[in-house]
Amino acid sequence: MALKNNTNTNIISSLCSIPTLFLSLTLLCILSFTLFFLFSNPQIQTQISLHSHHSINVYISDLPRSLNYGLLDTYWSSSVPDSRLPTHSQTHQPQPHLHQNLKFLPYPQNPLIKQYSIEYWIMADLITPQNLRSASFANRVFDLEQADVVFVPFFATLSAELQLGMAKGAFRKKVGNQDYERQREVLDFVTKTPAWNRSGGRDHVFVLTDPVAMWHVRAEIAPAILLVVDFGGWFRLDSKSSNGSSPDMIQHTQVSLLKDVIVPYTHLLPRLHLSEDQSRQTLLYFKGAKHRHRGGIVREKLWDLLVNEPGVIMEEGFPNSTGMEQSIRGMRTSEFCLHPAGDTPTSCRLFDAIQSLCIPVIVSDNIELPFEGMIDYSEFSVFVAVNDALRPNWLVGYLKSFSKEQKNKFRQNMALVQPIFEYDNGHPGGIGPINPDGAVNHIWKKVHQKLPMIKEAIVREKRKPPGVSVPLRCHCT
Template identity: 60%
Template sequence: MTKSSSSLSSSSVNGPWSIYKLFFSISLICTLFMSSYLLFNKPVSAPTSILQNTLQDPGFTLKVFVSELPRSYNYGLLQEYWSLPPDNRIRFDPDHVPGLKQNNSNLEFPPYPKNPVTTQNSAEYWLLGDLMTPEHLRNGSIAKRVYDVKEADVVFVPFFSALSCEMQLSIDRRILPMKVMKNLDYKRQKEVIDIVTNSEAWKRSGGRDHIFALSNPMAMWHVKDEIAPAILLVVDFGGWVQIDAKASHGNSNEKIGHTQVSLIKDVIVPYNHLLPALQLSDNQPRHNLLFYKGAKHRQRGGVIRAKLWSMLEHEPGVVMEEGVADETGRQQSIKGMRDSEFCLHPAGDTPTSCRLFDAIQSLCIPVIVSDQIELPFEGIIDYSEFSVFVSSNDALQPKWLVTHLQNISKEQREEYRKNLARVQPMFEYDNGFPGGIGPIDPNGTVNQIWKKIYHKVPMIKEAVTRNRRKPPGTSIPLRCQCT
């Protein structure tokens, strides 16, 4: 007798009770099958993967204490900026036209510069503006400002570090790498560190719960060792692989270690875009396949730019242009991005640039050729749904990139563009209020940054607790926080 017939025979011997159990089992299987079918086949009104936001609980808050820094390191620094002469790095400085700088330098909360080489590095300005907004108006932010550090999840350091760096570059860029007191950026960095690290808030956590916004790749790197334990808001990690000038001649090649900067504790934030947003309803037919406007030559990982340029500049449907940071260059970029299906985004001196966020606002599908790039808000959004990622090796094969883009169907391009339109608000800092003081867009950049910081809080609290139980005179070894 076979095994199957033996089982059947056994059921028959046990009578009606066994038949009941068999019927119950079959019914249970059918019920589970129908539940699974309904669960996984229910209709959806819109794609859900593009915005993977899991923080929708209205009771969810991030409690933020603002470190007590003198005004001269934030809004006072802005007032000083508006009193400077025009920036000699650009042909026309929009911030220094007659009458404008005098008006802005007298405001309590001055506007952030419109100078294109400065305005893209403004994350700290908008974050502080949100925290400075009166509580009854802060109906869009998940951050709640608290005035007792013991109640705080994190401590925000209100230093406009990118502005400090850019001001020194506009005055005398030659001494920016030098640790000398006539380097005003270095001087401010040291003063801020002295104030912050001597505070009770820093001492209680070793700085692990402090936030430094560094939206310029060169911001604060003279004091990188001192701020290493903190949460760093950076546009990418490339700026931390800089020459560290231990002496005034800047001949050191020290690089920051992985124990000091990591996706585990730090947050990637976007540059502020320079081009206006194009609404999907205003999109027009695009006549170019691929567009790039910017510098041809860059250092380190950016050497790929020159190679791509020589390969692509004579390809039909491809536009490669040198960029100039003035209003003429801006208008040319607007036209070029809006008239092109794809916008090339090769690595520069650092893995990313403002160009990526200009492409998003222009609904021009980004083509990212940057093997070491880290991107803002990953885990909340999926960049592969509105961007094309290409390895450097593939991009440098003759004809490969153009052929690859040509083979992307019209339907797929339209889907990319719809997804670009969905994420545009997530890369918008400006809240539309003078001085940046006013309610923010719940879907805007500032709130997305707070959300990413919120995700770090459990890890931060664990690290602080572990440090407290450490016996005096011992040290915790540095470990690579590789990702």
């Protein structure tokens, strides 16, 4: 190897010594030496690799701890039970004595809250010591001028859930609503910073996974990059233009696939590896509430159609609040798992099905899904139009038409994408290296894809004459 390197060096030196060579050849010679030096030096190769691995620079807004980890202190120090959970479900209630000496407390195990824990895992990755972050796609920077985006570290979902658990009746009010007070504190702080002023907030990232997170200030953060589980509850119909009959007429919008990112819920059921999969006797399984609002009317009709069908199990109840083992058994012994629309187009149930290798049957015409363009859901899910699903005897017959080979292929493909929907990195408080193929990195990759559009919007806003505003528009498809 040394002889070969010496030979290459001699050849290059000979070429460079010919006096008749033009300047361009001389430059080529210098470039050759440079590349030779760089790529023969392992230390430099490693540095190049680490630098190129970070693809988005993230600056963290300097919010007080009371608006993120301080909310966990509040949760775990509380002895007030969540009024929305059954009184006998004690395992999901705060237990203050368990976490007294921890610097970074765990996120609540209460399933109503845990499914929205994305804010916790993204924050934990960003504040992990830099020497442990070589697998992270986001590169934390401390100079605003180097930042592509500004992350706002407000645990908006936990803030909302604390209010809903303690005094749900005050949630939509402003007086006596601690969540509203925190929302205002965040906005009053962030909007006065140089970071916000340079972009009008368009390069700021908020995590709003609970459909009611930051409910009172949504119009003020509409220009920002919003991480949401779906767009349910964000659109307002223009009843005057559509006579209240068309869901396509939107009065205004605060969300768009152009700037925002759909993120997966935190799954509640443990992962089933393909090697552990066993026989599945049930054709179709569903566990959840029969009666829901808005889009949930489809669920009620499906329930009535399917509840007495052979090979179909329809169980009433919130998945995993009191029946974790029942949910695990139901999903792991069923070929297909039903995913109808509820209050919003999607739910945590979809990601529990994926982790259980139960083929999702998605009956939700307006659903938006995480990481589309990176993964193809049709390779491991079945999509059914609402009109077809509501035809008597149609859905069961359709699912029975899939061959054993097709279903096995679905599960094989599902096993490949299971890690993509995983947030938990297995470290206390989430402080530590993350899975490079996990959900946090995929979220930042999606944000990175939107940077050109975000930068264009910032430039367009700057050239507007005084007094001229940019209307909020959405061209989502």
